[in-house]
Amino acid sequence: MKDQISRIEQEAREELARVDSAEKNELFRVAYLGKKGKLTELLKQLGALVPEEKKAVGAELNRVKQWIESSVEEFRRKSSSAGNSSEIFDETLPGIRPPRGSIHLLQQTIQEISGIFNRMGFETVEGPEIETEFHNFTALNIPLDHPSRDAFDTFYTTRGQLLRSQTSTVQIRVMKERKPPLKIIAPGRVYRPDTVDASHSFMFHQIEGLMVDDRTTFSDLKGVLHLFLRELFGSSTKIRFRPHFFPFTEPSVEIDIQWGKGWLEILGAGSVDPNVFREVGYDVTTTRGFAFGLGVERIAMLRHGITDIRHFYENDLRFLRQF
Numbered sequence: 001m002k003d004q005i006s007r008i009e010q011e012a013r014e015e016l017a018r019v020d021s022a023e024k025n026e027l028f029r030v031a032y033l034g035k036k037g038k039l040t041e042l043l044k045q046l047g048a049l050v051p052e053e054k055k056a057v058g059a060e061l062n063r064v065k066q067w068i069e070s071s072v073e074e075f076r077r078k079s080s081s082a083g084n085s086s087e088i089f090d091e092t093l094p095g096i097r098p099p100r101g102s103i104h105l106l107q108q109t110i111q112e113i114s115g116i117f118n119r120m121g122f123e124t125v126e127g128p129e130i131e132t133e134f135h136n137f138t139a140l141n142i143p144l145d146h147p148s149r150d151a152f153d154t155f156y157t158t159r160g161q162l163l164r165s166q167t168s169t170v171q172i173r174v175m176k177e178r179k180p181p182l183k184i185i186a187p188g189r190v191y192r193p194d195t196v197d198a199s200h201s202f203m204f205h206q207i208e209g210l211m212v213d214d215r216t217t218f219s220d221l222k223g224v225l226h227l228f229l230r231e232l233f234g235s236s237t238k239i240r241f242r243p244h245f246f247p248f249t250e251p252s253v254e255i256d257i258q259w260g261k262g263w264l265e266i267l268g269a270g271s272v273d274p275n276v277f278r279e280v281g282y283d284v285t286t287t288r289g290f291a292f293g294l295g296v297e298r299i300a301m302l303r304h305g306i307t308d309i310r311h312f313y314e315n316d317l318r319f320l321r322q323f
């Protein structure tokens, strides 16, 4: 029987070395001291021994039993003082580093452009993406029969609203709420039902600009936008103004920058049409201003040599991580 005891003790020693959780600690206890535990079985046989043997074997069994009990108790104490009832917590291990994110290229571009205008005194404002026909068209001097009002060119809701097709809506909202002087830019999403391809998306980003007071002229427009484009594309950037038409500015221009041997359209702009001032309740005889709008994706694509607009929206980390 003494051999059996020392075999069990040896076995228990090896098993104890593998105990690393509260569950294993409990299984270990039951395996030796439970109702059918290995040590319990031996204790049951004690009665069959002759008295002299009983004393020696009993003492031996008790020694092993106490050792197992105190080992189990010690493990319990250690793991609860480590603040964790099921595992031993090693506070010297390094922590788990959370993965670090970064700002999306479109947002970076918006921040950079906004920063340039903010430094020229323009305040950043935002407007809603679900809009009324009044803010998106009527107040912007866009006639009822204008093609952009067609259901093929604007997303309408079933409740008589629409997804704004341009950030010019924010011009109207700000002017309705405030009096001149105003210098604002308004970045945000716009929506148009275009078929998605490498250069079109049903949703993209614009930045709108508006400056209004009693003396702003077309040369202010020219000075502000030329400075902006030189800040963004470099101090030697050449620009070109082309006559254009927008219902809400008069005169209107498209502004190109020189790009390699050719020119690339970057901005739409113009002096605010008096009809727009009239719609928001300003005195047209004393109010002057200019407005402009630009496409964020287009600028980001040009500057980074991105050839497919869909990259911006697909959340492919291989693309996003490059910026």
Ligand code: PHE
Residues within 6 Å of the ligand: 165, 166, 167, 168, 208, 209, 246, 249, 268, 269, 270, 291, 292, 293, 294
């Ligand atoms: N809203 C015009 C567009 O989406 C851009 C623009 C804004 C033009 C302001 C002139 C003045 O094309």
